[in-house]
Amino acid sequence: MAPPHVVEDQVRHRIVVEDEIKLKSQYERGYVPMEFTIKEIRDAIPAHLFIRDTTKSIMHVVKDLVTIAAVFYCATYIDTLPSLALRIPAWIAYWIIQGTVMVGPWILAHECGHGAFSDSKMINTIFGWVLHSALLVPYQAWQMSHSKHHKGTGSMTKDVVFVPATRSYKGLPPKDEKSQNETLEHDHHDHEESIFAETPLYTLGSLFFILTLGWPLYLLINLSGQEAPHWINHFQTVAPLFEPHQAMNIFYSNCGIAIMASILTYVSMITSPLTVFMYYGIPYLGVNAWIVCITYLQHTDPMVPHFSDNVWNFQRGAACTVDRSFGKIVDHLHHHIGDSHQCHHMFSQMPFYNAVEATKHLKAKLGKYYLSDDTPIAKALYRSWRQCKFVEDEGDVVFYKH
Structure with a gap:
């Protein structure tokens, strides 16, 4: 027989899980797609x-490079x-430290790709x-595929990355004819049975694998992208991408990668x-881990909807990204x-150094459609990885299930 404190912890955990299921069910049933136009949203932000x-922008580059050089110089004394x-x-x-600092130039190059620099x-x-x-990123190739991601964010057919797997794709049995709440509980029980x-x-x-190798595998084999009839990557001069x-x-x-190599x-x-x-090598892996963590949590959360072509539009998809702080x-x-990403998706050519201020206006305009989460990063990552497994095949608006 389990000790009293163990039983109490188990009961408390089950109550918390059941509350989360109930809240998620209520949120899904009450969700109505946003009706704002992109012009209405833009007009809410000072010109x-x-x-x-x-x-x-160049001064930000200088600052990042000086910081990287200083950290590198200090490391020469370690031995x-x-x-x-x-x-x-x-x-x-x-x-x-170096892996964290090196993300800065990665982000600035990303801004260049959007024309925001x-x-x-x-x-x-x-x-x-x-x-x-x-940083061994194929600049023009990723710029072009990333542009497609921005143009189709939140769409089950138009997006090219972070596209949810469907129930049928996962090989799961068809959805039972039950209420949404009962279905969620059923999914939870299935989750418990997958020991x-x-x-x-x-x-x-699996998280360690995706954090360390997820980014290069996306570039090499289109991991987490839209399913393709054959192998595609970011280095083929002729490819479906x-x-x-x-x-x-x-x-x-490819020349840039070859020169750096x-x-x-x-x-x-x-x-x-x-x-x-x-x-260089280990900090480079750290950069990859940061990029995967940041982008995954921006687009993968139990509260993030995805849309069919019937109801999707650009601003609805752009609003369905999650802002979260990683600490000051x-x-x-x-x-x-991380904490101004929804604004970046709405207006990707806005300079990054204005996005924080613009986010305040965006939040006021969007109201309940502004998504942010203050869950500790490690906990949010663990939660999304466990709970965001698939979406239903049918429905104009679908949410992750597990």
Whole structure:
């Protein structure tokens, strides 16, 4: 017989789960798609917040690069520490800090891809190509596929990434003819019966895999993108992701990757492969983990709806992204991509340094349609990974189930 405190914890957990199911059911049943036009939303934001300042943008690049250089310089002294007990935590601290700081240039290159960095297309291209290539991101190729994501966010057919699997795709039995609340409880019971797949150890293992390898696998095999009849990636000059006239842009992207790979190879030859891995390789994996975590949580949450073609429009999809803070320091280092993302989806050419202020006006305009979540990041990531498994095949507005 279980001890009283164990029984009490189990009962408390079941009550919390049942409350969450009830609230989610009520939210889904009462959801009505937003009726605002994109012009109405834009008019609610002061016009000066849309003005781009190239000098200001470049200063953000300088600040990020100086910070990265300073962190790197400090790391060169790690091996001079007198004991392994000091060197190991010092290296771990370097990897975490540098991996976090290096996300900044990644975000700035992303802004270049949207034209939010400068009014000059040439400046956007130069800075975006250099910064993304330095982080092994195919700038033009991802710019084009990412543009499609923005144009189709929230659509079950138009989006190209973070597209929910359907019940039938997962091979699950058809939806029973029950009330929505009963269906949710049934899904929860099915969840409990999937013992191995839903154990914390399995969840953490799969999360670690997707955080470390999810980004390169998306580039290489279109992981989490729309299903395609054959293998597609971001490096093929002719692929379903792109149009024939875009082949030269893909070539330029590949050149950037090749140049950076050559630089890393040369540095490893004059130093050692281990040195490159310690100073660049592990922080690079950290950048990938941050990008996957940020973007996954922006688009994957039990409260985020997805739309059929019958009811989808741009602003409805753009509003169905979640703003969440990663803490003041990280938000600053990441140029507030996490806590102003809904504004970024509405107006991707707005300069990133104005998005926080614009978000205040956006929140006031959208009201209940402004989505934000203050759940601790680790908890939100764990929750979404366990609960956001599939959506129903039918329905104009569908929500994640598990």
